[in-house]
Amino acid sequence: MKAAPGSTLWLLGHELRLAWYNSAVSGGKRRPGILSIIVWIVGWSVMHGVAFALLDALGRNPVDPALLGILAGAVLLVLSTFMLSNALKACTLALFERGDLDLLLSSPLPSRSIFSVRLLGVAASSAALFLFLFTPFAHVALFLGRPGWLAIYPTVAALALVIACAAMLLTLALVRVFGARRTRVLAQVLAAVAGALLFLLSQSFNFIFRGDDRALAQSAQNMIENGILAPDSPLWLPGRAALGEAVPLLVLVALAATACLLTIARTHRFFVKGLQQAAGIGHAAPRAAGGVRFRFRRSLFDTIVVKEWRLIARDPHLISQVLLQLVYLVPLLFLILRDSSVSGPAIAAGLTLLCSSLTGALAWIVISAEDAPDLLLSSPAAMRTIRLAKLAAATMLPLLVAALPLLWMIVHGALAGLMIAFTVTGAVLSAGLVVQWVGRPALRSNFKARGKENFLCSMLELAVTLSWGGLAWTMVSLLGAAADWMVAAAAAALALALLTLALAWLFRRRPA
Template sequence: MMLDSLFVPGSILWLARHQIRLSWRLGRLGKKIPSWIKPVFTILFVGLLSFSMGYGVAKIFEAAAGDYKQLSSLAGAVILTLMISGISMNLMGSFMTITEKGDLDLLLSSPIPPHRFVAARLISSAWRGFCIYAGFATIFFGASIVMISPMFASIYVVVAGFAILDAAITYMIARQALLWFGLRNGRRATIALGAIGVMIGLVGYQMVSSTGSLGRLAADTEHPNASLIQVHDVIVSLTSNFSWLGGTILGDWLGALAFLVAGGVVSALVLNFAGKRYDQDVAFLNGQNDHAPHKIRKAHPQQFRRPALVMVFHKEWLSMTRDPLFVSQLIVPLFTMVPFLGFVWNAVSNPNEQSEMAPIMGAMFAAITVFNVTMLTSSLAWLTASVEEARDLLQASPLDPKIILQGKVLAASGPAILELVLVAALVAWAWPLAALTLLIMGMATCAGACVIEFSRPRPTKRPKMTQRPDRSLVTVLFGLGLGILWACAAGLAAAKILWWLLPAALAITISYIAWATRPRDLSSIPVSQPLVAVSVGSPGGPWQRVDQT
């Protein structure tokens, strides 16, 4: 009865529950997965990471013996840079939330006060952020809470406050981008701003963290870099003022509660400002679309005289570039390469003194690059493999289905191959063996990722693919395992360890199993013989199958 009184139809909590349920349904990886698999898998995965990664953090706190003042400054700087990255990464999600059209006419004529819709979306966004951040908090601090002291549970209060603050800030930024630039350009603006923010947060973390590569390079006294040291000192001086923030995750419950209250106050101010203008925002959004204005172009007959594979590749490439998430999928994997650029430069500048570390650094760089390439190819291959095609049109096409598949595979793996070539050319100056290894292993993992994604496509209309990502859980797990195995193989091969053959063989086996056990009749591309044009009036009409001609 009490829940019924809280979730009255039309109330803020009722709308928020509907929004959360909608997000949960849209975020499912598959339609036929038992409901108990996802939470069990999540608990086991988080538990494994908590033991492997949180154990080291617990040992650091144990060595401090209760004196956390020295750690609070570093912890505050690290948390600040991670918060910058988190807000930047959630910008795109907030823009998609604020631009959910639904039935705009119904929203405009609804008797529900407009501010309730804004409050519901803020609550659902904060809940989504809390679940994500709490998962990371459990991974890194779960072992410390159990082994050292329960006082470290204050990090969950900080996580709740940051989730509320994150939802409010990203909502306002997304709203202003929509009003200033419109729907299409506003989406691009949030993607660009988010990419810049993630870059700033990543570089800042690498500077202030004791394990960060840029921080270690700045502390190198044998080969000092004046520019790097200057940037490092500026970032450290700015972040050193946030030691109070580090104390909130190290047991300062009063500071953690103050941070939670501050997040609630900011969210209330955003709700008061944006809630009164929600009806105006909906009216502004009505009638807009993501597509560019139609331009009349002069037809060029020679375009249709190109090879069939080139035409299919061009068509798929244009379709992918129109996807609003394409830029982020292409750029974000490159961010993890930035911290290693300093080591590459150091290895090139001082080849003799860096000879001992060359195999280790080259192996790490090769492994990370191959894993990123796998994830990039998997996401793009999913877009090309699962898009719903017009079966009748394809079946009537004179193109061989193999040509269509080849064009899709080439379009999906093209960006990853380009990234491999550029990274290999850069790394070749410092670690030639690592460059050759990541190029070969990267090509292999691109092929394997395409095999896995095309083995279990889920045909969906392209505009709904980002709104309802109905991706197979089996495909996701196969792709993750493939990336880890090829990354291990690349790292071992770059370090001249013969054991690289074992993970490489396992990776090839995974790709083979995924293709051999693929369900039939899932692809939107007909596998039967195509139809070809013959002379009008011939037996069977103007179109016949290849085997009939």
């Protein structure tokens, strides 16, 4: 039975269809391909197999129900950070990028229904992936005689609704305080930080306890005994609800329903005001007093480099996408500066991999996503200078970011620091060259899907990144305990990096 046109259920169905078309299954197509659906069905079947293996082992080796509730709660607590990241992105999309709310609000539909459906759509999009991952456990548990685990369905849905309400309230609060223009940037930055929140928290514990496992264990024991991590703590309520405990499940569902109703009742009018503010964020800035001033630099190279940096700085969406990689550099920087003896293999490989990945993203923006390639080709400037300037614009920023930790490591351990500087520089230059040689022209709006559009470039970039990361690990490891296999591994990693560069040069795009 179809919902009546114009009803809330009809609008919700439309919202869910749009979410389906924009999902990873359909890849943004009107109808998902058969191959995509088959791949996801196979993946879901594999998840059922993994769930069966784990639950079968759990049946043969019973675990205390209190401990099992804590483990389930910890998993859901971890997932809530990723849910929050997805919800913030969905709220930004709903308010600033969809561009359909003007039409909806000018229709006879009440604004409360529109806001309600948009909020439920954010919750559904946040919960979809996690339902895909964890509902196999509910199905297998039912087969093994544990029907209480079917509560995974309402638990994940209720948790997603609570987080969607929090994300929408946070987005609208940012609009009230900072305005729509700044909120678009801030919400995307917060989404990137929320996605890395678990990693940042784990590194903060390492930074506080300085690797003292005994102090960390004692602190955890105190928190368990004093209540914050106790088995009956509200922190583990979602985990106990997912395992089928009636009272925690009812509390969580009631909390989600209350949060949803209060969010809709208290904020749907400001939602309309926020939309009206967002409608004007694309207006052109007033002309500067005194007329336009043209300032030309002496060097074409400098002009192109500054132009590329300026274009990136003016695109908040790209900044938020690239920022996530910089977020992971922050705890790594603290680990390096905390102690002069931490120039170990993990630090070397981590810094090399992150700088290479950041370079690949920037090179795609600067080189592949050039907005006016025909204009550059028809210009009187030398293409060699243009290509070199674009490569410099993509590689200089990661090298500048890595300069402080590299300088610190060189001062406190010259040989190890120089080795890491060599691998970081090699990884950055290699990633930039791969994109310049093999990258294809693309639109900046396709930043998230850049890996799907050019499979060869993605694979070569991945190979060169892992090669330099492996070389950094083995080279620094050789300083502690030299072994023949480490020397062979370092030589193999360097050879693979150079071979990948050679392949990228052989498959490079020739000018038409």
